[in-house]
Amino acid sequence: MLAGSVLELDHACPDTDIGNLMPVPFTARVASGDCIMIECRRSVQASAFSDFCSGMIPLSAGAVRFMGLDWSELGSRQMDALRGRIGRVALSGYWPEQLGVQISIMMRGLHHTTRSIDDISAEALRLAIRFGLPGLPIDPPYRLDRMDLIRAACVRAFLGSPGLVLIEDFFTAANPVLLPPLLHSIEEIRQHGSAVLWFVSNASSHDDYRLIRNGLWHLSDDGLVTG
Amino acid sequence: MTGAQIPSPEQGRNISAPPDAPSAGSATLYGNIWLSIRRFLATLGRHTRSLLHFTLVMMGAGWGVVRESCRKDTWRRTVRYEFRRTLSDVAGRGLLSALVTGVLAGIAVVSQAIYWLGLAGMEEMTGSVLVTVVVREITPILVGILMLGRNGMLTFTALGLQTTEGQTRAMIAEGLDPFLLIVVPRTLAYTVASFTLGIFCSVAALLTGYIISRVTGVVSHSLLSFLYDVVTAMTPADYLLIPLKFVVEGFFVGLGCTVGGLTVTPEDTIQTMMPRGFGRGMLFVMAVSVLFSLSF
Incomplete structure (x- = not known):
């Protein structure tokens, strides 16, 4: 593992039959504080790469x-704990209908940490207001x-300063209302050493944010083109 | 190196045919029959394997729930919250239904049992028959069906839809293990709820039976005397086996509905999920009841 590396793909070749990724070797490195924009045409590919x-x-x-930890060498509990350090912006996320949205928002923090519920809800409320919600939504999804x-x-x-944030929903990045709070949050977590992978359908439409990103990759059926 | 000779398609066909086929026409006929038998056996085997698959999954998941529930780090606040929420839903909201079921069972069974035993001059066996029929046999089945209908089917369908919509996978992506967060707390909540509802249902059935019989003049002794008959009719083993039957039944209803919901395939729809969930649930309820009755 390279020093300061958050995510490292070391000739990783996905299994042929699973996911929407071609079974070609992927080699890439995301360092601490990086914000990489990944251009890919299909949202299912973004989800598959996030799963990867x-x-x-x-x-x-x-x-x-x-x-620094190889997923294949970890037990299920360790994998769950490590996934608890990854934040994912996906519309088709886990929103159980029997729970209020505020519980689903705080679930990861409540499950994986021993932070007090007041502490977690205060941070969630701060982020909710930043993203334009009037407060923490208590209604079902x-x-x-x-x-x-x-x-x-x-x-x-x-929420909870994750080590890596995967913004896999194209709509989020394309929405002018969400962009300012999103950029604010990205900058905030990058200062804490976290990294961001930001999936977009068309990178040229995000040229205004060239200064924010420090890498542009292209994900296609042939694999990942970095640099 | 000489490799093994690869059989041609013709040779392959001959191997499948019976060895003493008299002519080409007969060989084709025998070949078709043989092929039909093989297809039938393959279908039968596939079906048997698929049935066994769920049984094996249930056995593994059952052991997993027992093992995980003994680990201290399983009982995180999210798991405790889910346990409390499910227990409140199944036992709290199901209590009235259990009492009504017990009252109806009391009217239908207890009053009839007391009446016919009185007619046969076997009043002294009233307690023994009531314990055997109502508390040990009928109430566990009624409570099992009640839990399956009120909560189990809802759990099965909700989890099934959650799985087909990809939410279970999204849950795993958040680092939330569905087994730990859904299967373990809900199965244990069903287990506790089954015992609670079973006891309430039994008491309601016995009391209603006594009241009906007293009002109609079939029995004349006091409530305490009636309850004394019931208690003395119970063997020491009954004090262990009757609660155990409630507990095991609740455990399997909870486990079957949660595991069944999480193991649906993407091709499943609500039309395929609900009959399967109900069928399996009824099978668990009846199987546990029959196995306990035969064993003890």
Whole structure:
């Protein structure tokens, strides 16, 4: 593992039959504080690559390391704990209908840490207000409109200073209302040494944020083009 | 190196055919019959394997729940919250239904049992028959069906839809283990709730039976005397086996519904999930009841 590396793909080749990624070797490195924009055409590919980085896709060769730990060498509890350090902005996230959205937002922090509930809810409230919500939504997810659910997904992803944030929902990055709080949150967690992988459908439409990102990759059926 | 000779398609066909086929036409006929038998056996085997698959999953998951529940780090606040929420839902909201079921069972069974035993001049066996029929046999089945219908089917369907919509995978991506966060607390909550509802249902059935019989004049002795008959009719083993039956039944209803919901395939719809969930749930309820009755 290289020093300061958050995520490392070391000739990692996804299993042929699983996921929407081609079974080609992926080699890349995301350093602490990096913000990498990944251009990919299909949202399912972004989700599959996020799963790949989260150790959810079996490999036929190579290794995927997150925070220096190889996913394939970890037990299930260790993998869960490590995934608790990854924030994901995905519209099709885990929103159980029997729970209020505020519980789903705080679930990861409540499950993986011993932080007090007051502490977690105070941070969640601060992020919720930043992303344009009037407070922490206590309604079940089916009572929230799409925009508010995306805001809630952003709050959940950035809650608890995760080591890596994966913004896999194209709509989030393309929405002018969400961009300022999103950039604010990205800058904030980068200062703490976290990294961000930001998936976009068209990188040229995000040229304004060239200064923020420090890498542009292209994810296609042929694999990942870095640099 | 000489490799093994690769059989041609023709040779392959001959191997499948019976050895003493008299002519080409007969060989084709025998070949077709043989092929049909093989297909039938393959279908039968596939079906048997799929049935066994769920049984094996249940056995493994059951052991997993017992083992995980003994680990201290399992009982995190999220798991405790889910346990409390499910227990409140199943036992708290199901209490009235259990009492009503017990009252109806009391009217239907207890009053009839007391009446017919009185007619046969076997009043002294009232307690023994009531314990055997109502508390040991009927109430566990009624409580099992009640939990399955009120909560189990809802759990099965909700988890099934959650799985087909990809939410279970999203849950894993958050580092939240569905087994730890859903299967363990809900199965244990069903187990505790089954015992609670079973005891309330039994008491309601016995009391209603006594009241009905007293009002109709079939029995004349006091409530305490009636309860004394019931208590003395119970063997020491009954004090262990009756609660154990409630507990095991609740455990399997909870486990079957949660594991069943999480193991649906992407092809499943609500039309395929619900009959399967109900069928399996009923099977667990009846199997536990019959196995306990035969064993003890």
